[in-house]
Amino acid sequence: MRLRRLPLTLAALSVLIVSVFPVYWMVLTAFKPTKDIQADTPTFWPANPTLEHFATAVNADGFGLFWRNSLLVTVSAVLAALVVALLAAFAVARMRWRGRRGFILMVFIAQMAPWEALLISMFIIARDTGMLDKLSMLSLIYFMTTLPFTIVTLRGFLAAIPPELEEAAQMDGASRLVAFRRVVFPLLAPGLMSTSLFGFITAWNEFAFANALIIKNQDDRTLPVWLSSFSNIFGTDWGATMAAATLFMLPVLLIFLLLQRRVTSGFTAGAIKG
Amino acid sequence: MAGLWPYLLVAPTVLGAAYLLLYPLLRSVVISFQHFRTGELIRGGAAFVGLENYQEVLGSDEFWSVVWRTLLWTAVNVAAIMVISTLVALMIARLRKRLRLAVMSGLVLTWATPVLAATTIFQWLFQSRLGVVNWLLATLGLESFRGYPWFADGTSTFVILVVVVVWQSVPFAALTLYAGLTTIPAELYESARIDGATGWQIFRNVTFPILRPLFGLITSLEVIWVFKCFAQIWAISRGGPDGATTTLPVYAYQIAQSLHKYDLGAAISTLTVLILVAALITHLRRMLRHEGDHTKGDQL
Numbered sequence: 001m002r003l004r005r006l007p008l009t010l011a012a013l014s015v016l017i018v019s020v021f022p023v024y025w026m027v028l029t030a031f032k033p034t035k036d037i038q039a040d041t042p043t044f045w046p047a048n049p050t051l052e053h054f055a056t057a058v059n060a061d062g063f064g065l066f067w068r069n070s071l072l073v074t075v076s077a078v079l080a081a082l083v084v085a086l087l088a089a090f091a092v093a094r095m096r097w098r099g100r101r102g103f104i105l106m107v108f109i110a111q112m113a114p115w116e117a118l119l120i121s122m123f124i125i126a127r128d129t130g131m132l133d134k135l136s137m138l139s140l141i142y143f144m145t146t147l148p149f150t151i152v153t154l155r156g157f158l159a160a161i162p163p164e165l166e167e168a169a170q171m172d173g174a175s176r177l178v179a180f181r182r183v184v185f186p187l188l189a190p191g192l193m194s195t196s197l198f199g200f201i202t203a204w205n206e207f208a209f210a211n212a213l214i215i216k217n218q219d220d221r222t223l224p225v226w227l228s229s230f231s232n233i234f235g236t237d238w239g240a241t242m243a244a245a246t247l248f249m250l251p252v253l254l255i256f257l258l259l260q261r262r263v264t265s266g267f268t269a270g271a272i273k274g
Numbered sequence: 275m276a277g278l279w280p281y282l283l284v285a286p287t288v289l290g291a292a293y294l295l296l297y298p299l300l301r302s303v304v305i306s307f308q309h310f311r312t313g314e315l316i317r318g319g320a321a322f323v324g325l326e327n328y329q330e331v332l333g334s335d336e337f338w339s340v341v342w343r344t345l346l347w348t349a350v351n352v353a354a355i356m357v358i359s360t361l362v363a364l365m366i367a368r369l370r371k372r373l374r375l376a377v378m379s380g381l382v383l384t385w386a387t388p389v390l391a392a393t394t395i396f397q398w399l400f401q402s403r404l405g406v407v408n409w410l411l412a413t414l415g416l417e418s419f420r421g422y423p424w425f426a427d428g429t430s431t432f433v434i435l436v437v438v439v440v441w442q443s444v445p446f447a448a449l450t451l452y453a454g455l456t457t458i459p460a461e462l463y464e465s466a467r468i469d470g471a472t473g474w475q476i477f478r479n480v481t482f483p484i485l486r487p488l489f490g491l492i493t494s495l496e497v498i499w500v501f502k503c504f505a506q507i508w509a510i511s512r513g514g515p516d517g518a519t520t521t522l523p524v525y526a527y528q529i530a531q532s533l534h535k536y537d538l539g540a541a542i543s544t545l546t547v548l549i550l551v552a553a554l555i556t557h558l559r560r561m562l563r564h565e566g567d568h569t570k571g572d573q574l
Contacts, residue, residue, distance in 0.1 A: 011365055012373050019380035019445070023387055025406060026395045042406050084286040091283035103284055110291055114550060116502040116523040117543040118295075120530040121302035127315065144294035147287065205388040207505040212531070224390040228509045238398055249391045256386040 023249075030054065030243040037239050053239035057247060060233055060240070062219060062226070070223040073135050074203040077142035078196050084143075085150035086192075090180070092151070093158035094166075111148040119212045126213055133217040141209050146199035153198075157191030158184070197255045204252060223248050299547075305540035312534045320537075327541040336517075337525075337542070341549075344501065344521040347436075351500040354440045356493060359447035364477070366452045378449065385445035393509040396438045400424040428518025431511050435519055438506050443499065447492050454488040455481070494557055501550055522546045 029037060031049040036042075057063065091097070092104060122141065123132070131137040161184055169179035207224040214220050226233070227248055234240040306327055308320040331337050362381075366374055387395075400407050402423040411419035424430045458481065466476045482489070504523045507513060513520035513528055520528065523546060530539025 008365065008368055009373065012369055012377050015362055015365065016377050016380045018441070019377075019384040022392070022395045022399060022441070023383055025399065026391070029398065038404060042409055084290065087283040088287040091280040095280040095283075097277070097280035100280070103288075106291065107287075110295055112498065113295055114498075114502055114547050116504045117526070117547050118298045118302060119504075119523075119527055120536055120539045120543055121298040121305060123530070124305065124310075124315065124536060125298060125301060128318075140294060144290055147290060151287065201388075205390065207390055207509065211508065212527070224388070224505075227390045227394055230394060238401070238404065241394060242398060245391045245394045249386075249388055252386055252388055253383075256382060260382065 026242045026249075027246055029238060030246045032239060034237075034239055053237075053243035054247070056234070056237065056240040057244040060244070062221075063244075065219055066221055066223050066226045069135055069220060070204060073138045073142060073222060074200055076139045077146060077203045078199040080139070080143045081146045081150045081199055082192060082196050085147055085154050085195075088151050089154035089158050093155050094163060107148045107151050111152065113145075113148075115145060116208055119208060122209065123212055131213075133214055133220055135214075135220050137213055138206075138210055138222070141213075142203035142206060145206070146202050149202075150195050150199055153195045154188075154191060157188055157195075161187050194259055197259055201252050201255060302540045302543055305537055306544045308537055310537040310540070315534070315536060323537075327537045328545075331538055331541050331545070340517075340520055340522060340525045343519075347432075347503075347521050348497060348501045351436055351439050351443070352493065352496045354436065355443045355447055355496050355500075356489075358440065359444050359451055359492075362444060362448040363451035363455055364481075366448070367455045378452075381445035381449055384441060385449075387442065389442065389505045390509060392438055392442055393506055396434060396441075397425070397510060400434055425511065426515060428515050431515060432519050435507060435510060438510070439500060439503060442506075443496060447496065450492060451485070451488065454485045458484055490557075494554060497553065497557070498550065501553075502546070522549075 028044070028046060030053050031046050031051075032043070033048050033050045033052070036047065088103075088107075092100060126132045126134075126137050165183050165187075166176070166179040169183045170176060174182065205224060206222075207228065210222045210225045211228065214222070214225065227244060230241045230244065234244070305320070307322055307324065308314070309323045309326075310320045314320040362377075366377055369377065399405055402408060402421050402425075405424075407424075408419050408422055411422075422430075424434055462480050462484075463476060466480050471479065501521075502523050503521070504527070507519055507521060507524050508527070511519045513524040522542060526539045526542035526546065529542060530536045
C-alpha cells in the first residue's frame with residue numbers, strides 16, 4: 001500500500017518544490033552574503049545570513065519615496081472604490097429600479113475590460129488633461145480597475161444579509177441610513193475588509209499603466225516600475241535585487257495570510273450567494 | 275424623490291466607467307482613424323484619414339507575424355496551464371490531508387507572488403553565470419548549459435516567459451478545478467470503478483462532463499489573461515530579442531511609445547480587442563450550444 005502511493009507522493013513533492021522554490025530562492029538570496037551568491041556551487045540553506053542586502057535596498061535612491069507612492073496610490077484607489085462600490089451594491093441588492101439588470105451586465109462586462117489595450121489612449125488622455133506624471137491619474141485608473149470586482153463581491157455580501165434586519169430597525173423608528181449604519185455595516189465589515197484587500201493586491205502589483213504614465217518625473221514612480229529597472233539600480237548585485245523583491249512582496253504575503261485565516265470563509269459565502 | 279435614489283447611488287460608478295473606461299476605449303478607436311503622431315500629440319488637430327492606418331497595419335508582414343506569434347503564445351500557455359492544472363487538481367484530490375494542505379499552501383504562495391517579483395526572480399533563476407538553473411543543468415551533465423545566456427536567444431526567452439506565466443497561472447486554475455472536483459459525489463466514481471472503468475475512462479466519462487462548464491470558464495479566463503498579457507513580457511524582454519517575444523499588446527505599445535506612431539498603435543489595440551471579443555464569442559456560443567444539447571438530452 002505504501003509503495004503504491006509512492007508515485008503520488010513524489011508528484012506532490014515535485015509540485016510543492018516547483019511552486020515554493022522560486023520564492024524560497026528569492027528570500028534565501030536576499031539573506032546570503034555576496035561571496036556565497038557568487039560561489040560556483042550554490043548553497044541551499046542560509047549558512048551565514050546577513051542583512052546587508054536589505055540595507056542596500058532600503059538605502060537605494062528613492063526607495064522610501066516609491067514605497068510612499070505605491071501606498072498612496074493603492075490606498076486612495078481602494079478606499080474610493082470601496083465607497084463608490086458600496087453605494088452601487090446597495091442600489092443593486094436592496095432596491096428595485098428600471099435599468100438594474102442593464103447596470104449589472106455593465107459591471108460584469110467592465111470586469112473583463114481589456115485594460116492593456118487602453119495604454120495608448122490613456123496616455124494621450126492623461127497628456128491632454130495635464131495628468132501625465134501624476135500619481136492621481138494612477139489612482140483613478142486603479143480605482144476603475146478594482147471597482148467592478150468590488151461591486152460584484154459587495155453585492156454578494158449584502159444579498160447574504162437578510163433585509164428583514166434593516167426593516168425591523170426601520171420599524172423601530174430608525175431612518176434608512178441609520179438602519180444601514182447600525183445594522184448592516186457591522187455585518188458587512190468582513191466583506192469590506194477582504195474585498196479591499198483583494199483590491200489592494202491588484203493595485204499594488206500594477207505595472208503597465210505605472211510604466212506608461214509616469215515618464216518624466218522619476219520621483220513619482222511606484223514600486224513595480226522601480227523593481228523592473230533593478231539592473232539600472234543595483235547592477236549585478238543580485239542580493240540587493242532579491243532583497244528589494246522580497247520587501248515588495250511582503251505586504252501582499254501578509255494580506256494573503258490574513259485573508260486565509262480570517263475571512264476566506266466569509267468571502268466565499270458572500271461570493272457564492274451573490 | 276424615492277424613485278431617484280437608486281440612480282443617485284449608481285451615478286458615481288456610471289460616471290467613473292464612462293470617463294475611465296468607455297471614453298478611453300472610444301478615444302482609442304477614434305485615434306485609429308486619425309493621423310496622430312508627435313505633432314498631433316503636442317499641437318492637437320489630428321486629421322481623419324479613414325482606414326489608412328488599418329491598411330498600413332494589415333498590409334505589413336510584421337503585423338501578421340506578430341498575430342501568429344500571439345496565437346502561438348496563447349495556445350502554448352493555455353494548453354500547458356490547463357493540462358498541468360488538471361493533473362495537479364486530480365493529484366490534490368488523492369493526497370492525504372497533511373500533504374494536501376502543504377501542496378495547496380505552496381500553490382497559494384505562488385499565487386500571492388506579485389508579477390514583478392516573479393519576473394525578477396525568474397531572471398535571477400535563469401541568470402547565465404550565477405543562475406541556479408544553469409548550475410543544476412550543468413551538474414546533471416548537460417555541460418552545454420554552463421553559462422548559457424537564456425535571454426540572448428529569442429526561443430529560449432520565449433520559453434522562459436511561458437514558464438513564468440504558467441507558473442503564475444496554475445495555482446488559480448488548479449485550486450478552482452480542485453474545488454470543483456470536491457463537489458462530485460464519490461458514489462459516481464465507485465459505480466464507474468465497479469463497472470471496470472480505467473482512470474482515464476473515469477476522467478473522460480464522469481469527471482470531465484460534470485466539470486465541463488468549469489473547464490470552459492477557466493479556459494476562457496486564461497485565454498483572456500494570456501492573450502493580453504503585457505507586464506511579464508515587458509519587464510523581462512520588452513518584446514525582444516529581435517522581436518521574438520513581441521505579442522500584440524507589446525507590439526501596439528512599442529509602435530506608439532518608441533516610434534511615436536500613436537495612430538498605428540491605436541489601430542493595433544483596436545484589432546487586439548476585436549480578435550479577443552471574436553474568439554470569446556465563438557467560444558461562449560459553442561459552450562452555450564453544448565449546454566443546450568446537454569439539458570435537452572437530460573429531458574429525454
